[in-house]
Amino acid sequence: MKVYSGNFLKDVITRLLEEGYRVYAPVKEGNYHVFRVVKSADETDFDYINTKKSPKEVTFPENEVLIKYGEWVEELPEQPDRLAIVGIRPCDVKGIRLMDRVFLEDITDPYYEAKRKNLLIIGYACNQAGDYCFCSSVGIKPYSSEGVDILVTNLNGRQIVEVVSDAGKELAANFELTDASAEDIEAKKELEKKVMESFTRKVDTENLEERMKRAFDSDYWREVATNCISCGTCTYLCPTCFCFDIFDDGELKGVRIRAWDSCQFPLHTLESSSHNPRPEKWQRLRNRFYDKFYYMLVRKGELYCVGCGRCSAACPVGIDIAEVIDNVPSEVE
Amino acid sequence: MNAETLERIKEECRKLPAEISYIVGFVRKQSEPREVVAVLKPDEVDKLSFSPLSFNNPARTVMELAKDNKVAVIAKGCDARALKQLEKEEKIERENLYIIGISCPGVIDYRKFRNTVKFRLAEIDSVELIGDEVVVKAGGEEQRIPFSEVIFENCLYCEQPTPKDYDVLIGEPREGKVDFSDIEEFEKLSAEERWSYWMDVFSKCIRCHACRQVCPMCYCNECLVDPSNLAVSPMTPAEEKAAYPRVLGRTVNAADNLIYHIVRVMHHAGRCAGCGECERACPMELPLRKLERKLEKVVYEVFNYSPDEEIPFLSKLDILPEG
Numbered sequence: 225m226k227v228y229s230g231n232f233l234k235d236v237i238t239r240l241l242e243e244g245y246r247v248y249a250p251v252k253e254g255n256y257h258v259f260r261v262v263k264s265a266d267e268t269d270f271d272y273i274n275t276k277k278s279p280k281e282v283t284f285p286e287n288e289v290l291i292k293y294g295e296w297v298e299e300l301p302e303q304p305d306r307l308a309i310v311g312i313r314p315c316d317v318k319g320i321r322l323m324d325r326v327f328l329e330d331i332t333d334p335y336y337e338a339k340r341k342n343l344l345i346i347g348y349a350c351n352q353a354g355d356y357c358f359c360s361s362v363g364i365k366p367y368s369s370e371g372v373d374i375l376v377t378n379l380n381g382r383q384i385v386e387v388v389s390d391a392g393k394e395l396a397a398n399f400e401l402t403d404a405s406a407e408d409i410e411a412k413k414e415l416e417k418k419v420m421e422s423f424t425r426k427v428d429t430e431n432l433e434e435r436m437k438r439a440f441d442s443d444y445w446r447e448v449a450t451n452c453i454s455c456g457t458c459t460y461l462c463p464t465c466f467c468f469d470i471f472d473d474g475e476l477k478g479v480r481i482r483a484w485d486s487c488q489f490p491l492h493t494l495e496s497s498s499h500n501p502r503p504e505k506w507q508r509l510r511n512r513f514y515d516k517f518y519y520m521l522v523r524k525g526e527l528y529c530v531g532c533g534r535c536s537a538a539c540p541v542g543i544d545i546a547e548v549i550d551n552v553p554s555e556v557e
Numbered sequence: 558m559n560a561e562t563l564e565r566i567k568e569e570c571r572k573l574p575a576e577i578s579y580i581v582g583f584v585r586k587q588s589e590p591r592e593v594v595a596v597l598k599p600d601e602v603d604k605l606s607f608s609p610l611s612f613n614n615p616a617r618t619v620m621e622l623a624k625d626n627k628v629a630v631i632a633k634g635c636d637a638r639a640l641k642q643l644e645k646e647e648k649i650e651r652e653n654l655y656i657i658g659i660s661c662p663g664v665i666d667y668r669k670f671r672n673t674v675k676f677r678l679a680e681i682d683s684v685e686l687i688g689d690e691v692v693v694k695a696g697g698e699e700q701r702i703p704f705s706e707v708i709f710e711n712c713l714y715c716e717q718p719t720p721k722d723y724d725v726l727i728g729e730p731r732e733g734k735v736d737f738s739d740i741e742e743f744e745k746l747s748a749e750e751r752w753s754y755w756m757d758v759f760s761k762c763i764r765c766h767a768c769r770q771v772c773p774m775c776y777c778n779e780c781l782v783d784p785s786n787l788a789v790s791p792m793t794p795a796e797e798k799a800a801y802p803r804v805l806g807r808t809v810n811a812a813d814n815l816i817y818h819i820v821r822v823m824h825h826a827g828r829c830a831g832c833g834e835c836e837r838a839c840p841m842e843l844p845l846r847k848l849e850r851k852l853e854k855v856v857y858e859v860f861n862y863s864p865d866e867e868i869p870f871l872s873k874l875d876i877l878p879e880g
């Protein structure tokens with residue numbers, strides 16, 4: 225554990241920009257923060273709990289050109305050779321790691337891989353849980369250094385730097401870092417304890433797989449979906465929702481684009497036979513919760529919710545993922 | 558919008574006509590002070606809640622439910638206006654509704670509220686509007702916030718705070734007003750300034766369709782500007798497919814997003830209830846009411862029409878002026 229006397233996050237951005245990286249960092253837009261490509265460290269603002277949209281866009285943009293075509297494939301998109309994301313929270317880092325398992329395991333997605341393998345991740349530990357946060361309930365520590373190259377913690381205005389990977393080490397060598405004192409280490413532990421105590425939401429994941437399995441046919445899901453409007457807000461803001469659709473824009477000449485899709489849209493599951501396995505909105509809503517808390521758990525052994533709370537905070541009708549999961553009936557008739 | 562209002566609502570709900578099978582009202586969320594729309598049985602009156610955080614419009618839920626049921630609904634001025642519009646468009650039959658109208662002083666902008674309140678959301682016991690102040694109580698402590706600091710901006714221009722059509726009314730009737738001063742101010746900007754304003758706004762849109770989905774007036778099964786949900790099934794005949802207009806692709810950028818929003822809003826001419834659900838629903842917090850209000854202004858000024866008239870706007874366009 226090291227200490228940096230200046231603002232490490234900003235100085236690291238300046239350095240990365242000099243080295244030719246494409247840098248994504250939190251920028252304040254109106255009343256909220258989002259990750260944007262920045263041209264200078266001055267554009268950034270690190271005073272935030274979490275960003276409005278998840279940073280999944282860095283490796284999985286809402287629209288991505290796959291090919292440009294005419295009579296044949298005329299052009300493949302150029303991929304940036306050096307990417308960095310600075311100031312990402314531990315829940316979102318976990319989100320990227322879960323996305324990796326979708327896009328890189330079994331079948332490798334070349335577009336995702338091209339960006340992911342060049343991605344440098346500078347994490348930023350949380351000092352306070354937001355009102356919708358519940359990452360601690362899904363096995364994430366808000367100060368975790370898992371999956372990052374460097375983790376930065378703001379300790380009473382000073383920046384504590386943990387160098388995690390080789391790439392991180394290489395980058396950190398450009399900065400004057402001093403060893404953290406025993407007091408600093410103690411203070412950081414105190415801070416971690418304080419963060420864990422700042423969660424106001426907890427989700428009961430005890431025996432969840434079994435509970436979900438039994439509750440599938442429960443009327444509970446119809447009830448939960450009463451107000452659902454089948455919009456794509458929850459899935460579009462989610463750091464682990466990965467569904468996409470591919471379409472061509474242009475007839476003889478054009479681009480093939482991959483665009484985010486959402487399991488909440490009725491046509492998402494329409495099959496060639498005209499059969500739709502999820503024609504009703506409650507079935508689609510149920511699918512989202514099962515995807516996060518059951519299907520992926522069975523397939524990959526991990527919950528596909530990182531507890532960032534974005535969907536709960538933004539749902540137009542107040543559907544709250546933490547409440548929904550917490551209330552899954554354990555006894556089903 | 559205080560404990561007394563809630564008591565009056567419950568009182569009215571306890572003496573509903575016997576043929577009512579559901580109450581569409583507001584219920585407080587478990588982990589935060591806001592209410593959500595809920596469908597209750599008449600014997601579940603005790604679950605009801607109501608506060609300045611009961612900002613959602615129940616009209617959409619009512620539209621679904623009132624097809625086969627008689628439904629009682631707790632409706633603020635704009636909610637009742639949406640119901641009225643749906644009735645005019647034959648989406649709801651008035652005889653299936655029992656409207657418990659609320660004379661509404663305006664609702665809270667939850668985003669502003671979250672930024673202003675000093676308590677954690679989960680700690681808050683109650684939020685009431687008493688006089689000009691929002692009184693927030695949490696664990697024995699109290700915070701008073703001037704209502705003007707957290708009021709939903711749209712409510713400042715409310716035309717109909719008191720429902721025009723109701724079975725019972727709670728609270729003293731309030732006067733609405735026709736006030737487009739905000740739009741007039743905006744119109745003073747040059748075309749270039751307005752263009753760059755909107756291009757900046759629309760560059761932030763992620764086309765999640767929340768604004769459309771939440772809107773009581775956007776009930777079409779197929780949407781002209783939503784290629785992801787045009788109901789072309791694999792069994793749709795080729796001729797029919799070919800006849801589908803392809804206004805918009807799924808490309809998300811400022812220019813395409815602008816088409817989406819403008820086309821959507823244009824279909825609300827003379828219909829918008831002004832509830833502001835679109836703006837509240839937008840995860841990117843875009844000023845969508847501004848578009849609707851500009852259109853409302855045009856409808857008033859050019860066509861001399863108010864959405865509160867008994868006949869639909871479009872049918873009025875068919876009536877030729879005399880002489």
